[in-house]
Amino acid sequence: MNSPWATTAANFLADPNKQLFIDGKWVPSATGERIETFNPSTGQLLATLARGQKADVDAAVASSRRAFQGHWSSFTPAQRQQLIMQFAELFEKNFEELTLLESLDMGAPLMTRLRPAKNTALQTILYYAAQARNIGGETVSNSLPGKVTSMTLKAPVGVVGGIIPWNGPLFSQMHILGPVLATGCTAVIKPSEEASLAILRTAELLVEAGLPPGVVNVVTGFGSEAGAALAAHPDVNRVAFTGSTGTGREIIKASAGNMKRLQLELGGKSPDIVFADADLDKAVPGVAMGVFSNSGQICFAGTRIFVERKIQAEFVERLGAYSRTLKVGDPLAPDTNLGPLISRRQLDRVLSYLDIGRQEGGELVAGGRRLGGDLAGGYYLEPTIFSNVSNTMTIAREEIFGPVASVIPFDTVEDALALANATEYGLASGVWTTNIDTALKLAHGIEAGTVWVNCYGLVDPAVGFGGYKESGYGWKGGQAQIDGYLYQKAVYINVG
Template identity: 60%
Template structure:
């Protein structure tokens, strides 16, 4: 099937509104934002350009739902609801995948592949519903006859701000634990990629999610996102994005001491030791950078290679990179799609220009189609003969740009890997179990992959350290972040 034969969903096109309290309403200002297909540069719909008034309405709706009938739903009822959502979404997943591809550019092979992951994540959260309201007897040392219990109670209204690089993934880190615990949520998707989130919200309504339990407010971060972060009616903020924006959110949260979960940037190391199987390490490390056109927080963009195999690795990496097919995400032959926007394209090209003056360009580096191209395509790019003080080795590019850095000893590799303000993820390629164990323990990062890169089980989850944020996505720790402990003392005398 060619891109021309892919059926465009009826949802695409026209004006998309906010979901607030179960109703679809335009922004209070009446203003809209064009949703752009990055493969063509053409608008495909409009979304609401929301501001503080819209956020106020959404938070009020979420608060009313939290204090209302939703608070009386049993764990079993919430579990059944999540499983209904699961079934409705999977029945409509081809549509969702196509919308995601049109709106943010990822190839259909990638967006369709999220179907199984979505199934896993929803079934995981369905299995966690009993946490909220659970009580544990706690032994006390009080005089008299007291029964003491510790409960886990939902925190209340959760504000979520997610980025554009994977909305069909990011939205579940907000809606999943909210449904599981009995919280309610207001989600602000990125203005560059909101359409799949809005369609998911429609389908969740069809599945029976009560009015006000989930709300979606679209718009720019400086208006809608900032209003959500500082809103006194929000009890918890979950944010994924840049360090600078996160610092603003931390300051804004001080007003009512919101709980925070922050997943921020990365400049993750991917270490290739001399004993690595290069037949696996070369494509594995390459796609650890290039997947999703490099627009992945955990991308292993610093590839550290032991010097004795450095030249061979670089040569093979360069040859592999030249075989990666870049094109319209609707084309089933495309392995990488375009970057999300003209703005992001200009950012990546600027870093490639800087890198060309710092290191040796091995492959890529050019805009595909030249400046006359309507789409935001860039060649996957490899720089070699680099060192860790270079700009391309220090700063997060968020594009398909790999920087290869040689090292001589294992200790040097670890030192280089940890010499970064970030600590989100890292990778290792070695056939020595001892090397894998020691290096994974020594790396300062929340997730380490050995002889693979980027795999993720939602029941385990991931998170970061240092300037890559704090809190955890997925796993029981994520669900517990939507709950708070409550002690109850009963005098039995």
């Protein structure tokens, strides 16, 4: 691929032995050990990463604490806003290079990232830049005797541990960097060992934007080592984590040591409900991409597709036909819709669910094969649809994290609502109908952090996103997220 940003990315990859970013400098891990990371589209070695462990996390947290208590604490809201704006300018200028690194790292199709993802990421950064000047307490009337003035102040919580997933690292980091920089906190970021390159490159841009040393540190490594050490660290005040529900439970346990604040975006098995009165010309592609975007590797993927029985046959036929128009292939090719899964381990996991789906009686109507030929070296899987699935089957209950859809029939609005809520998860949901009464009934009744009506996957930074039940808690975006990086204190002044 011939372009200036491809050349810059190649230069970044020319030194494949990436280090830790601590206190504004690139440093080796304390042990000198390294991790291999592979290109999922070819299965070939892409780079090696420093294997950060407890000692490295200790050093990074100490750096962030020094920055929090030092020069960074003197930055005014206007100065923090200006720094975020400078970073946003550099992020936009280098977005194509960052996206290429992300595509090489985790297999997302480049073209799907260059267009809407660029706008979404930039809008997110700019939202937090605006919030830097929007932080304040209030004066409060009291009933105390004498002349006492009372007010509330808001202050940054301190050091934040940000644990980033591999399925969308560029966007995910913005929901840590944004509120950290806006509120005056500092951060230690632990990217996934399977997709760290774009995060490391972002660290370079933060330095270029003028960020003081220690405000943001990056420690690569395994979740069981660096991630666990960060979650349990006694000098970390807040942890923001996106990942599996199982790991989320471990982070909750680890947070008890110093009562860390937590924001957890965990697993999902989201319902996407299609009524007979829906506009199928919009619903079919909307539902399909609600499952298959990013090769199904999205926490809020609408993998449980509930279809009103009277249109089930037509919908399944149209959904299958649409899925066969999607090109699975090289993520750098301009016409690719779906790239590979992140790793051989994830591919094997998803394939095992396809076997389970067949064994439990699901009707395979599309896909179901690993792709070979020119794609044999990568971890490619056809978009897959099972029909006549029951809500109790394994493929309808467990998060697969791959391009696998389960179509489940229903008869009434009440049936749809009961089926949608019959899960331990509650991350997101979709409803397709032209009846406003039906839409509002489902919007109020579905137990999920987000309800999309006649659309799927839209996220705005001012509105935000969060989970319910075992899909986690805390909010990403909106004023609620800013408040999560601040604590409130009451001030009483006796002026009499």
